[in-house]
Amino acid sequence: MLHLPIGEVARRTKLKIPTIRFYEEIGLLPAPRRAPNGRRVYGETEISRLAFIQNARQLGFGLDQIRALLDLSSRPASTCEDARTIAQDNLQIVKLRIAALRSLERELQQILVSCEGGVARDCRIIEALAKLPRVSSERLKPAE
Amino acid sequence: MLHLPIGEVARRTKLKIPTIRFYEEIGLLPAPRRAPNGRRVYGETEISRLAFIQNARQLGFGLDQIRALLDLSSRPASTCEDARTIAQDNLQIVKLRIAALRSLERELQQILVSCEGGVARDCRIIEALAKLPRVSSERLKPAE
DNA sequence: GGTACATCCTCAAGTAACTAGAGGATCAAG
DNA sequence: CTTGATCCTCTAGTTACTTGAGGATGTACC
Numbered sequence: 001m002l003h004l005p006i007g008e009v010a011r012r013t014k015l016k017i018p019t020i021r022f023y024e025e026i027g028l029l030p031a032p033r034r035a036p037n038g039r040r041v042y043g044e045t046e047i048s049r050l051a052f053i054q055n056a057r058q059l060g061f062g063l064d065q066i067r068a069l070l071d072l073s074s075r076p077a078s079t080c081e082d083a084r085t086i087a088q089d090n091l092q093i094v095k096l097r098i099a100a101l102r103s104l105e106r107e108l109q110q111i112l113v114s115c116e117g118g119v120a121r122d123c124r125i126i127e128a129l130a131k132l133p134r135v136s137s138e139r140l141k142p143a144e
Numbered sequence: 145m146l147h148l149p150i151g152e153v154a155r156r157t158k159l160k161i162p163t164i165r166f167y168e169e170i171g172l173l174p175a176p177r178r179a180p181n182g183r184r185v186y187g188e189t190e191i192s193r194l195a196f197i198q199n200a201r202q203l204g205f206g207l208d209q210i211r212a213l214l215d216l217s218s219r220p221a222s223t224c225e226d227a228r229t230i231a232q233d234n235l236q237i238v239k240l241r242i243a244a245l246r247s248l249e250r251e252l253q254q255i256l257v258s259c260e261g262g263v264a265r266d267c268r269i270i271e272a273l274a275k276l277p278r279v280s281s282e283r284l285k286p287a288e
Numbered sequence: 289g290g291t292a293c294a295t296c297c298t299c300a301a302g303t304a305a306c307t308a309g310a311g312g313a314t315c316a317a318g
Numbered sequence: 319c320t321t322g323a324t325c326c327t328c329t330a331g332t333t334a335c336t337t338g339a340g341g342a343t344g345t346a347c348c
Contacts, residue, residue: 007295017296022335037343039296060248063334084256091252098245101238104203108235112228151324161325162307170305181314183325207305289348296343303336313326318319 004042013050020050028053028067060090060097148186157194164194172197172211204234 010017023029029049032040049070056066065086072083154161167173173193176184193214200210209230216227 005296016336018336019334021298026334037296039343057334058248087252087255091249091256094245094249094252098242098249101242101245105235105238105242107203108231108238111231112235149325160307163305165327166306181325183314201305291348292346294343294345297341299339301336301338304333306332308329308331310329311327313324315322315324317321317323 002043004047006040006042009042009047009050012047013054015050015054023050023053026063028063028070060094061086065090146187148191150184150186153186153191153194156191157198159194159198167194167197170207172207172214204238205230209234 004012006017006020009015009020013020020029024031029046032042032046035041052070053066056069057063061069069083069086148156150161150164153159153164157164164173168175173190176186176190179185196214197210200213201207205213213227213230
């Protein structure tokens with residue numbers, strides 16, 4: 001039975017150490033047992049739970065929804081319909097988001113073309129942005 | 145010359161009142177003049193600046209980038225190349241995001257199909273999610 | 289045994305981009 | 319002159335983490 005320190009778990013899951021502790025803190029990941037020196041010790045269970053959380057996150061589920069899913073999974077199978085609903089809702093949202101991003105992509109491309117190779121004073125990016133019609137109400141995470 | 149209270153600006157720009165005040169607070173929107181009673185008074189300038197901010201936000205620009213763009217626009221045209229770079233970076237990110245969302249869409253569809261119409265105890269949504277291969281490292285805003 | 293250096297711990301605060309609420313002043317209408 | 323809408327400031331909450339301070343251990347090498 002494996003016996004991993006948090007750093008190793010981070011390496012395997014590709015989560016950052018503070019993120020793992022954070023998930024523990026908010027109750028998404030049950031507090032693991034501790035070595036006599038007080039350090040966290042993880043096993044299979046935690047690894048797969050983290051994999052689940054991570055996949056769900058990447059699929060666009062919020063932590064609350066993940067918590068709901070996790071709760072469902074530990075209760076009678078009759079609540080499965082709820083899980084389906086959650087997945088379905090997210091599919092809807094994903095579709096909308098793709099549509100929004102596509103029109104956004106077009107707009108950006110337009111803007112770039114309109115200023116392409118231009119000499120500095122011909123560039124109208126800012127004016128273009130100022131006059132743009134509204135794209136959609138979809139909010140995006142800003143770029144890093 | 146128009147003379148609008150914040151509520152009217154909110155109505156026209158479809159921004160919320162606290163958001164407008166917030167943009168002022170962080171210096172994206174210069175502090176407007178005030179009526180003798182202390183209330184904010186806006187004109188054309190502010191409206192179009194807000195329109196710019198809003199459009200840029202909807203195109204995925206972060207407030208920092210918008211600030212940069214705004215600064216650029218008030219400086220010599222020779223810095224236009226920077227604006228292009230900002231737009232280009234964002235286009236890249238948008239493309240990546242679309243790709244991620246598309247594979248995400250497929251995954252969700254898969255999950256739903258695999259559990260389709262099923263009787264409760266046959267549904268494996270959660271197991272499916274737990275075993276999913278990693279989609280991408282792209283993080284998404286959770287659904288509302 | 290000593291000395292690096294990595295890894296771990298906790299706790300507090302910071303981040304983006306707002307949103308919401310408390311508590312109070314002021315305005316416009318009837 | 320009272321009612322209800324709108325405004326003000328200020329503080330704190332939200333989501334999903336990240337960063338940093340300050341300190342205790344663990345592991346490797348000489």
